[in-house]
Amino acid sequence: MDLSSLRYTSTHEWVHWDGAVATVGITDFAVSQLTDLVYVELPKVGAALQAGAPCGEVESVKAVGELNSPLSGQVTEVNDDLEEHLERLSESPFGEGWLFRMTPTNPADLDALLDRPAYESVCESESH
Amino acid sequence: MAYLFATEDEQRQMLDAIGVDSIEDLFDMIPESIRRQTELELPPALTELELDQRLRTALTSAQASTGVCFMGGGAYDHFIPATVDEICSRGEFYTAYTPYQAEASQGTLQAFFEFQSLIAELTGLDVANASLYEGASALAEAILMAMRCTRREKRVVVAGTLHPEYRQTVQTYLKYLQCELVETETVDGVADWQRATSLINNETAAVVVQHPNFFGCLEDVAEVVAQAHRAGALAIQVFDPSSLGILKRPADYGVDIAVAEGQSLGIPLQYGGPYLGLMACREEFVRRMPGRLIGQTTDNQGRRAFVLNLQTREQHIRRDKATSNICTNQGLMALRAAVYLAQLGPHGFRELGELCCRKANYAAEQLTAAGVGSLAFPRSFFKEFVLNCHRPVAELVERAARAGFQVGPRLSQFPSLHNSLDNCLLIAVTEKRTREEIDLLVAALAG
Amino acid sequence: MENRIAVRLLQEQGVPGRRATTFPECDVPGPELDALIGRQHLATAPCDLPELAEGDIIRHFVSLSQRNMSVDTHFYPLGSCTMKYNPKRHERWAGLSGLIDVHPYAEDSRIQGLLGMLYEMQEMLGEIAGLPAVSLHPAAGAHGEFAALLTAQAYFASRGEHRTKVIFPASAHGTNPASASMAGFECVQLKPSANGFVNLEDLKQQLGPDVAVFMVTNPNTLGLFEGDIQEISRLLHEVGGLVYIDGANMNAILGKTRPGDFGGDMMHYNVHKTFTGPHGAGGPGAGPIAVRDFLADFLPGPVIERRLNGQGEPEYRLKTPARSVGRLRSFLGNIGILLRGYFYIRTLGARGLREASEHAVLNANYLLARLSDVLSVPHGQRCMHEFVASATSLKSRGLSAMDIAKRLLDYGFHAPTVYFPLVVPEAIMIEPTETESKATLDSFIETIRTIIAEDADFLHRAPYTTPVCRPDEVKAAREPILIYCPCAAPETEESPLGEVPAHASV
Structure with missing residues (x-):
């Protein structure tokens, strides 16, 4: 995955837009901050999500991270494999560890999200 | 007597190690204006022997004995191994x-x-x-x-x-x-x-x-x-x-x-x-x-x-x-x-439920047969029931107390319940109550 | 700990046909069960409880007890928890007939002795707090926080004020925001300050007409007394807000200063900490709250009222305050624990309580003074009843606060609280309490020094002498096993002791 082709949120979600469907996940930075992941709760297929609103949780032994939807829209698919193979999220957060797919209500909203350099500076400020 | 150890000598050694003159110096983080110079106004301290004697006196002379408990409403007098x-x-x-x-x-x-x-x-x-x-x-x-x-x-x-x-x-x-x-x-x-x-x-x-x-x-x-x-x-x-x-x-x-x-x-x-x-x-x-x-x-x-x-x-x-x-x-x-659950095991636990239920039903039947009251809700129950009293409920509670029994609570003490229940009593019967106690309670209330 | 041999679960020890408690034959006539209760309600199979003999049960639980550390057996400097000695006399008195066997709906007139003690407890707690109105109702400290915040809600509502915010410092106990959120408030956490005290500048920024309550622990969770507390209270009162004192650390200031004297409007006590209701392996506690006069009518209840009868004698009865926020549990309160607190205050008196705090502060400062050359203490040379050291200076050697904590167990010391408060990295929070001798403290100091000099790899694998070592929490959380399941029994039983290096036992 070309990380510079993705869009990001300041709460560490990424979005990949292929022109029809948006794939959503959390970044490697989020995974490393949470440490050992134990559980992930994803939205249900068909759910209507609001941009910036919580739609699930990613839980580690020491913390719980709220999963926020980067865009408004409807969930079309969730990554059921994670239930059995949570390690895929830790090992490959931008690949096999994707969380869900959605049809955005307004794809133009993507432009409001962060690009890679802007997201990298968010991470930098948080690691201090 | 605060269960302390440090003797004066040890206190001195500890204060020296800290580098202060007195214990009071350790409290200088608390601004002077709010630091107390006088003791709290509390009753004087009692030794173990004194409080022991006072408690026993207070609980025997100033307080009626507890009595045989037929009370319910969410807390019950069950047997404890x-x-x-x-x-x-x-x-x-x-x-x-x-x-x-x-x-x-x-x-x-x-x-x-x-x-x-x-x-x-x-x-x-x-x-x-x-x-x-x-x-x-x-x-x-x-x-x-x-x-x-x-x-x-x-x-x-x-x-x-x-x-x-x-x-x-x-x-x-x-x-x-x-x-x-x-x-x-x-x-x-x-x-x-x-x-x-x-x-x-x-x-x-x-x-x-x-x-x-x-x-x-x-x-x-x-x-x-x-x-x-x-x-x-x-x-x-x-x-x-x-x-x-x-x-x-x-x-x-x-x-x-x-x-x-x-x-x-x-x-x-x-x-x-x-x-x-x-x-x-x-x-x-x-x-x-x-x-x-x-x-x-x-x-x-x-x-x-x-x-x-x-x-x-x-x-x-x-x-x-x-x-x-x-x-x-x-x-x-x-x-x-x-x-408790380990003690009772599956058989003891079943016996417990059965004893409570049968004894409570016996008590209800005896109380109603003796004319003390009627069941407010004539349907099956487990270990407690509501007795709609034929006399003023306060009188029955008093009679029970004089005979050494406690019954209740009175439903009138719960303002949210319908006032048609105001002359009603809850009565609970656990496995601890014997037939003799139940019969004596009935006699005391019916007399 | 005495017992390092694995103990099988109760559920694995059952043998069909064994029994402990049996009940007498049913002595009343009347129909059998199925004639009393409809078939649709009756169980179809018995509960599958383990079948055990009484000897099994006693040996089982006594063996388990020997796999614990406790105040009675070990020094237990768990910061923020006030693990002091639990006087045995309290246990005896709490078991007296007339206290232990009283039904919660007993008529007030029959239990005047008990109600008199509880009334006196209300009065004494009011005096110690400097806040005169007390409710004994809450079941624990966190329940007390929730109760007081609801009291504040009722008070503001009665004045037609709509205040939505509760503010607390970064070092607050997690219960503060959790209670505020349950009580329907929005939570605002202040930015941490460099010196460990409340960040006054940030507080001023946050204050406004929408602020309901500021919650603060004083002394705070770093063991420091908030010297600006009067100024903080003044600022809050200026905008019409209330100051809540989390009483978790009252053991530092008994008789030295009072929340009511430094501007607090409400507080809770943790009776199991300050007044030695035992900690009971996690509870029960009791969390009575004390408030200013103008909040008295809103307290949760019932509370105990005293009045004089026709002969001029005192009479006690339960009463719900006039505009009470309501009930937060069934019955009056955790009486068994409150009574233990009552016994403590009555046997210590004013001077005894003051001395308890003085020696708690003395012991903590002694440990601080003698440990600060090997462990850094980021916030101050001195402390109240506890202090927070940091293991960051050992990080270069690859050591963490957890390594020190685990290795202490091998030397027969319970670990201090680690990784709290969150504002100190690698926090080691030490609270010795007043009921420990200088000899114990010296031995603890020497042990810390010894541990710090030990090999890092060796420490990573500590403890060595406990029944288990570093359980896998990730596995526990990923695939939770929360109840007994025959399929989850351990695969091997042959080496219950595990490996014990010869040089590890001390």
Whole structure:
């Protein structure tokens, strides 16, 4: 995955837009901050999500991270494999560890999200 | 006498090591203007011998003896085997704290894991937590949990036959949360679930039934579950653990969350607390559950080990988004319940339920036959019943007391109950009451 | 700990046919069960409880007790928890007939002795707090926080004020925001300050007409007394807000200063900490709250009222305050624990309580003074009843606070609280309490020094002498096993002791 082709949120979600469907996940930075992941709760297929609103949780032994939807829209698919193979999220957060797919209500909203350099500076400020 | 060690000499050595002249210097972080120069105004200190004598005097001369207990309403005079007191008076248990360091607390952790397993078995549900404060607040927590599970926050329906203090507790918990608390009608001592259908809508988070209910009567729990699930709400049952040797378990009805007052399981009455809040639920809701959970795992050498589990739900990590503000369990009370259930075993537990039920029915029959009163709700009950008294209720309570018995509570003390019940008494009969005691009570009240 | 041999679960020890408690034959005539209770209500199968003999049960639980550390057996400097000695006399008195066997609905007139003690407890707690109105109702400290915040809600509502915010410092106990959120408030956490005290500048920024309550622990969770507390209270009162004192650390200031004297409007006590109601392996506690006069009518209840009868004698009865926020549990309160607190205060008196705090502060400062050359203490040379050291200076050697904590167990010391408060990295929070001798403290100091000099790899694998070592919490959380399941029994039983290096036992 070309990380510079993705869009990001300041709460560490990424979005990949292929022109029809948006794939959503959390970044490697989020995974490393949470440490050992134990559980992930994803939205249900068909759910209507609001941009910036919580739609699930990613839980580690020491913390719980709220999963926020980067865009408004409807969930079309969730990554059921994670239930059995949570390690895929830790090992490959931008690949096999994707969380869900959605049809955005307004794809133009993507432009409001962060690009890679802007997201990298968010991470930098948080690691201090 | 504050259980201190340091002699004057040692104090001096310690102050020297710190580098100050006096203990008072250690308090200079407290601004002068708010530091006290005089002692608190408290009663003079008493030695162990003096307070011992005073207590015994106060409890014998200034206070009537306790009497043989026929009282109910959520706390009962059940038998407590000696082993329960013996185990729970061990300092290794009662002077330990929350098992934060698993290696130093395997005794506590394993005992709580066994407790969770026992409560899950009693209720038939998948998971039980390591306990909550007591019954009424456990119900309030269960309702908050149901709101999280269903993501519905606007409405909760409770049976009108719920213990009035439980309803009040729930009301207080929900007061500032914009959630409407709706109560069903009561007909002949049970909730009218047929007419409740219109109350349970698709904004309802939970439907609550107490079975056996506050009046001792048996509710149609299966119907409650059906109605709740039809609307997408969770069904919560408040149960009586001492009934589960003979009555169906919450899970047999399909209940989602079961809560109870666990005082019946080996905990003394002690004027209302500390008691034991029980909570069990279906597995899918466990991450929304309040309170401590103990889990089994292995240590770095593959040995079985127990730990505080799923702590990320809790206040010390999640803070304002925690499942509850609760940070401990009722450890020692949970231990009492575990020892108690181990003592009774399946056979003792069934005998317990059967004795309570048969003795309570005998007492009801004798009281009504002797003309003391009539059953307010002539239907089957488990171990307590409401007696509609033929004389003023105050007179009967007084007569019972003079003969050495305690009955009640009077229903008039619960303002939320219908005033047609004002001359009624709750009477509970546990396995401890003998036929002779029941007959003497009847004679005292009938005379 | 005495017992390192694995103990099988109760559920694994059952043998069909064994029994402990049996009940007498039913002595009343009348129909059998199935004639009394409809078939639809009756269980179809018995509960599958383990079948055990009484000897099984006693040996089982006594063995478990020997796999614990406790105040009675070990020094237990768990910061923030006040693990002091639990007087045995309290246990005896709490078990007296007339206290232990009283039904919660007993008529007031029959239990005047008990109600008199509880009334006196209310009065004494009011005096110690400097806040005269007391409710004994809450079941624990966190329940007390929730109760007081609801009391504040009721008070503001009565004045037609709509205040939505509760503010607390970064070092607050997690219960503070959790309670505020349950009580329907929005939570605002202040930015941490460099010196460990409340960040006054940030507080001033946050204050406004929407602020309901500021919650603060004083002394705070770093063991420091908030010297600006009067100024903080003044600022809050200026905007019409209330100051809540989290009483978790009252053991530092008994008789030295009072929340009511430094501007607090409400507080809770943790009776199991300050007044030695035992910690009970996690509870029960009791969390009575004390408030100013103008909040008295809103307290949760019932509370105990004293009045004089026709003969001029005192009479006690339960009463719900006039505009009470309501009930938060069934019955009056955790009486058994409150009584233990009552016994403590009555046997210590004013001077005894003051001395308890003085020696708690002396012991903590002694440990601080003698440990600060090997462990850094980021916030101050001195402390109140506890202090927070940091293991960051050992990080270069690869050591963590957890390593020190685990290794202490091998030397027979319970670990301090670690990784709290969150504002100190690698926090080691030490609270010795007043009921420990200089000899114990010296031995603890020497042990810490010894541990710090030990090999890092060796420490990573500690403890060595406990029944288990470093349980796998990730596994526990990923696939939770929360109740007994025959399929989850351990695979091997042959080496219950595990490996014990010869040089590890001390």
